[in-house]
Amino acid sequence: MAKVIVVTSGKGGVGKTTTSASFASGLALRGNKTVVIDFDVGLRNLDLIMGCERRVVFDIINVINGDAALSRALIKDKHCDNLYVLPASQTRDKDALSLEGVGRIIDELKETFDYIVCDSPAGIEHGAFSAMYFADEALVVTNPEVSSVRDSDRILGILAAKSKRAVDGQDPVKEHLLVTRYNPGRVAAGEMLSVEDIQEILRIPLLGVIPESESVLQASNSGTPAIHLDKSDVAEAYKDVVARFMGDGVPMRFITAEKMGLFKRLFGGR
Amino acid sequence: MSLIDNLLDYLRGPEKKTAVVAKERLQIILAHERAGRGAATPDYLPALQEELLEVIAKYIHIDREKIKVQLEKHGEYDVLELNVTLPEHQRIL
Numbered sequence: 221m222a223k224v225i226v227v228t229s230g231k232g233g234v235g236k237t238t239t240s241a242s243f244a245s246g247l248a249l250r251g252n253k254t255v256v257i258d259f260d261v262g263l264r265n266l267d268l269i270m271g272c273e274r275r276v277v278f279d280i281i282n283v284i285n286g287d288a289a290l291s292r293a294l295i296k297d298k299h300c301d302n303l304y305v306l307p308a309s310q311t312r313d314k315d316a317l318s319l320e321g322v323g324r325i326i327d328e329l330k331e332t333f334d335y336i337v338c339d340s341p342a343g344i345e346h347g348a349f350s351a352m353y354f355a356d357e358a359l360v361v362t363n364p365e366v367s368s369v370r371d372s373d374r375i376l377g378i379l380a381a382k383s384k385r386a387v388d389g390q391d392p393v394k395e396h397l398l399v400t401r402y403n404p405g406r407v408a409a410g411e412m413l414s415v416e417d418i419q420e421i422l423r424i425p426l427l428g429v430i431p432e433s434e435s436v437l438q439a440s441n442s443g444t445p446a447i448h449l450d451k452s453d454v455a456e457a458y459k460d461v462v463a464r465f466m467g468d469g470v471p472m473r474f475i476t477a478e479k480m481g482l483f484k485r486l487f488g489g490r
Numbered sequence: 491m492s493l494i495d496n497l498l499d500y501l502r503g504p505e506k507k508t509a510v511v512a513k514e515r516l517q518i519i520l521a522h523e524r525a526g527r528g529a530a531t532p533d534y535l536p537a538l539q540e541e542l543l544e545v546i547a548k549y550i551h552i553d554r555e556k557i558k559v560q561l562e563k564h565g566e567y568d569v570l571e572l573n574v575t576l577p578e579h580q581r582i583l
Binding site for chain 1: 507508509510512513515516517519520523524527
């Protein structure tokens, strides 16, 4: 049975698209047929992060309006065999993203794919709502910072009250906390909320922690999802997240400050 | 002056780490925001407040601002809190 997973946060700039790209790639790397959908109509960016921006011909609005068949709008990922991207439209007509139309697309995708990853736009407007409405599970991307935690709490409230599962009285959307841009050194210094603090406040199970890292910018520069960057801590952290999501018991990493050994201090890390 | 300042600083103890402040602020604001959302706020609350006000106004001259009706969650229980600040020289009608 296909699963629909929304990557959401409320606040912008916390790492939703970075996470969507790496999480979807990770699922595909493990042999799952996966599609990742950009819901940020008017401000599409998943294509850039995935490195397929020059291959976009049709988008989700074209499919909803019947201008193109779904199969023609799907772009095959260049890094993984089992992965496809459905881009958002750059036209500004957000209302074209009708719930009924999105539902039709998701139903059709369910016939072919194991996982449907929905990259939500920031905010709590129509685009974010359409991205979360059909979700079975949600990755709530949160930075260790007050405004991000507050917005995540708001999004959790909306998921619990307004998602299709909530409206239809089904089992609730399964929520996962993903803490990104984490800096264990600053946490140890008392300058940053810890994973435990965030978990205590939001009260949802922790799926993983992605450390703050320079390699995320390098990944987006080159249009390669961060999970493909060899030997980077971010790639390892995302692989752990996917493994945990699929039920492997992988211990948490990158949550304690690394003590710099003499060797590392002399020759530099990563 | 600076001696007193130093003494005060000493008495206040070490400054709180900002992460601790962040957590406390979040816990307070989110408790408030969660209470005001979803099924937690019954829609009869404004009407209830209005009627209580009328009853109290029958007996006491009172500023409408001085009456507060609040619904709070204490664990398993919902607590309906009625707060009336009486004027200093209350005049019974």
